[in-house]
Amino acid sequence: MASSVLFKSSDGAVVGIDIPRSLEEAQVLPGQTITRHIISTHPREAPWQTPEPKKNTTRDVSASAAIAELMTLESVKSALGMARTSHNGPWCLPRVSREKTDVPPSTVQARPGTDGNDNAARPHKRKHKPSSSLLPLTEDKETVFAGAFVPEQSHYLLGTIQSQHEAFLQDAPQFDLVVLDPPWPSRSVKRKSDSYTTVHSTEEARELLSQIPLASHLKRDGLVAIWVTNKASITDLLLAPGGILGQWGLEPVGEWIWLKITSTGEPVLDIESAWRKPWERLLIARKVGSRIMPPMSTKVILGVPDMHSRKPNLRGLFDETLPKGYAGLEIFARNLTAGWWSWGNEVLLFQQKHHWVPLEDEQDS
Template sequence: MAEPRFAEYARNSPTSAAAKPSKPQEQTSNLPPESKGAMATECQGSSDNCRPSSVLFENPSKSLVVIDIPSSLEESQVLPSQIPRLRIVSAEPPAAPYPNPEPRHGRDDPSAVASPAAQLAELMTTAAVNSALQDLAVSFPGPFHRPRVLQPQAPLLSGLPPVLPEKAEPLHGSIEDLCDSFHMSAPLFNLVVLDPPWPNRSARRKTDKYATVRNLDDMRSLLLHIPLASHLAQDGLVAVWITNKPSIQAFLTSPMGLFAAWGLEVVTEWTWLKVAASGEPLYDVDSAWRKPWEKLVIAKRTGSKKPDALNSRVIVAVPDVHSRKPNLRGLFQDILGEGFLGLEIFARNLTAGWWSWGDEVLRFQQPEHWTETEDM
């Protein structure tokens, strides 16, 4: 069996400056107001001599990968050839799985009323997750996350501009308001990532800015405002994060669904398995009420060639702050090449070299979310 690929600080060569543990400063207010390019430095020599990847483990077939979410976001702040010099302020990783949620008001098991197609899809996802857990038990003992910067966030300081990555193009505003501007100015993209605000009662109860639409009809109307077909490269990919409600997957993939309206067909799915610091799923895999995963549905233009390296994958990661997901740029480089152009819609942060569009596109670019390091 091939040697697993690890990326922990302790196993890097002590002669590599990029491999030294960081010593983040306690305050974020020392960031230069003119900060551009996330204070990056060029990576010299081979990639092995650069800062360790956010990939903590990857099996030989690349069907299973363990990702450190904060590191993936830090790496996204600079171009692939550069070393990040900022650390993102993160949440304490959950130490152990959460208790399984109990049904309220005597509700029936949701799987009992799901369509046969939805039940089959859930069985396939469960099988993939169980296979990944068995692989990890044999091949990767951990750790499942890197040390995080946990100091309390400073109060929002008005007048300080956001931290802007190099060659990032933010479109700060709603889909409806910026649709025409986007259509006139945007290039062709090799990858379009969407994290839509799906209808969700629990999300609407939250006090943050995670706004959701009322229903799937409103969501369809909103998403069809996006001129996606005219800005997706001929061999481009579209990746959409979805919740575990069967109606949402059908909304995308049914014969009359959104992908069909965009001229797309499904290629594969990636599953983000959320784990505690111990490596255990946050919820019981067989729980009927809360699954420990979210899925990324990946599509291509109908009739176009499927990239050879694009296959199903389980992404294992310890969650961070609410609404943060793993940055996908690094995971798609093996599929699309290092220089591919990406667009993220409903973004909450920027990615170097990408376009990002949404009401909260600068949310996690504010200076209080970042701290400078002396070494990485």
């Protein structure tokens, strides 16, 4: 079975990854063989054509944000050059698509409010464990619960940040890595009728993130990785004096970039576009005073996008940075990872059985 890592530069700064395979690998513990394929979209073959804005947008961007964008652009150009000269294989693995399977789409799919909303959906309860609405679930082998696959040694809190706050404080251990994919405000997401719920403003995002008791559950030399959009206001919310990282007692230590490419290895958008960028960034931070290594080198991850809101699973990519068997947590998760904790009001979204087919039934497109 091919690995999710399709290629990697000698220094590890450029990595090609197959996103569906990374999610499949995350369903089992490291070293185990995957047992099923996730149903995906067809890989895009050609870049999107995006109209450019009529007015000059650079004047609305601060000098620091403009410099950061230029640095990201240079990292992307360098990574593309390396990949094109040294990689001769495919840019993604064969995928299982919906029309190639007999698995029907979900007829009912809850769309609760944001993770900061107390009116969002409450956690599922196991019939034989009435109190489990406030407890993570732990299994020594994979199980199926409420129509969802629960990977081995995975733990989850299904509910909002507010509703599961006390359960997290009481039961969660300390973690080596915390990954967050916050529901940042996004006009493009709001235009999609089937999109996930986002917050409405950066202030609402600040309020939501401020409620997460992250500092008390991060090991002294642990790392925090936060997916961010390309809006300068989002980065400022995290990094500016008095920002979220400061509230959590963290300092930035590096940045990874997910460059979205087509099945032919081209960026899905013009990298010079002023309107939209073909990448998302992952800001990495550590505790102030941590003994962990000095600032990390920028890493560019090349990957063909899958369904909207699916990102590469990062468990394997942090193996070279963190201790063997490190403890991981994903907040605002939409799927589970074997051996990890996951927390969010859509934490079982992509664990539902209708998103998967057994390995023996695969029908790759």
